[in-house]
Amino acid sequence: MEMLSGGDMLIRALHDEGVDLIFGYPGGAALHIYDAIFNQDKVEHILVRHEQAATHAADGYARSTGKPGVVLVTSGPGATNAITGIATAYMDSIPMVVISGQVTRDSIGSDAFQETDMIGVSRPIVKHSFMVQNAEDIPAIVKQAFHIATTGRPGPVVIDIPKDVTDPGETFPYAYPESIKIRSYAPPTKGHSGQIKKAVEILMSARRPVLYTGGGVVLGDGSELLKQLARALGFPITNTLMGLGAYPATDPQFLGMLGMHGTYEANMAMSEADVILAVGARFDDRVTNSDVSKFCPNATILHVDIDPASISKTVTAHVPIVGPVVPVLEEMLEQVKASKIKIDAEALAAWWKKIDHWRERDSLGVTPAEGEMIKPQQVIQALYKVTNGEAYVTSDVGQHQMFAAQYYHFDLPRRWINSGGLGTMGFGLPAAMGVQLAFPDAIVACVTGEGSIQMNIQELATCKQCALPIKIVNLNNEALGMVKQWQDMQYSGRYSQSTYADSLPDFVALAEAYGHVGVRIEKMSELESKMKEAFAMKDRLVFIDVAVDPNEHVYPMAIRNGAMSEMFLSKTERT
């Protein structure tokens, strides 16, 4: 059997697991591992400029490819810097393996230099974690970590490795396990047929049905089946923020996103539905609003999810179905096709008529500003046009994120990359790096704001080093727009700590300082042409800084503690 050191074993195990790209940052406790990386060429390492960015980049890679993202950081501050990215991945169920260096085994617990209890610190935000006690265990632990991260409801797994375990001076027999069985871990592999039958009967008898689907459909690669099911039924469908792209946004059956900033028609349809089929969605508070007792009180809820704990957590499911999206939808589709119950065509036509009436309200209509002022929505509309709707779009968090979700019509899954659950500012740029590395020839746009982009701006250097031609679309309203919107709506316009117009950097000069191209757009008449020019620079990162209306709000917006039907539609209108 081949003899390898702990460090070599780790990198070899990653390769044997099919990993070809990892994101990280070196430091003392990880140096043996970094030396092992130096001595091989199968696993490529991307050097970021901050460990948080390594996790977001791995996350963007995972979301766009469906493969697990891999991160390598050192102990102490390296590990704690990775925490925000691990939490981001945890909230959105992203498969990720984070390897952190640790101080030597005999100094653990002694408050050694750069020592942090990573297992303890990360415990509430990981699916599982491993502390490697012996180098011989490395292959089995790596195998288990990837198995846990990628199966069932995916999530991040931490492997903490003391420095002496990776010592190049000691070697051990290496063999990568072909398969692994963990007796205490058995994620569901199919749904309960009886429950599926019951759900299909209710679905076929519905008069005002809605399909409400979320990120689980994207993660479980169920988009194709979802399309088939929706078309077989002819029912209206809405996606959550995380589910965008799982169903083509340009399809006539699509009502748009639902929830806090969902379309009028999507939220009204939910509110008046008699049957809701939820698939891979978790009735999150951005969908249900804070008072769940008002949430769709007349609807029978059919809930498909791989995680039993997501079912009946906030909204009670009448028919719970625990299982992976693909086998469950397959079985549903079969039963729908074979069902003796005929869908009430008259009721469905009346339902669609009602929905079309809601659609006429045009809740995402944009009123252009007077003169040359650019509305932020118009930037996303221009982006959609310039990229033919084919870009991978990452976003940060705030108004720009909602505008991107509302106005970029995603027809394919894994194209919309955003931090939905944790809402992590600083996610967009590093996530775009992961996407661009996975798809070097694709158009990758990072829609951001001047607040969020400054949270991981240092990654412009990584983009330079790796020659990543990302297009950064900065909706620059010179303020923390979403905070300001809430302050307008709930704090009588007292802008506590949400403005900084006097101290914003010159983003064009900043981009140039990092060796990239910077473009500033201030006039509506130049928006599309300058965006086109920027996107025509195929081999360069272009930082497109767009001055937008600083007073714009995101609408529709759910009214706090209200029902799904209660929304502000503009600064002056509400339902």
Place this chain on the structure above:
Amino acid sequence: MRRIISILMENQPGALSRVVGLFSQRSYNINSLTVAPTDDPTLSRLTVTTIGDDRKIEQIIKHLNKVVDVAKLVDLTEGSHIERELMLVKVKATGAQRAEVKRVADIFRGDVVDITPTMYTIQLTGTEEKLDGFIQALAGTTILEVARTGVSGVARGEKILSL
């Protein structure tokens, strides 16, 4: 409602903290907790008593099942079961009280397991309720120290929690 949840989990470092952390992270109550290895040294049995409505208990059980180290669990309070807790109480026992404390201990079938000229150490086993009752019965005396193990239990009859 009070529930007793018994868990079989991997006897691994970190497993206990994952279970306990889950309770604090999701703001579930822990009234008592006991844990020790089973006849199979690779498995630990953990028993936790908690309080919550049916909805909360359902969530607790679902989340516990998600912990990778948790192999199997049962809500003992769902069926008939046997629960036991052990308590050691140090009580001041001088003068007339010496006989009185002994009498109370006898009534509760407690054993005096250690004595000094001024105190008794009494060992008592039973349900949580019985142990509470004993402490109340000692109200007239000076209790110096109480050490309780927390509740452990098994289902009655043929029901078995094992892998």
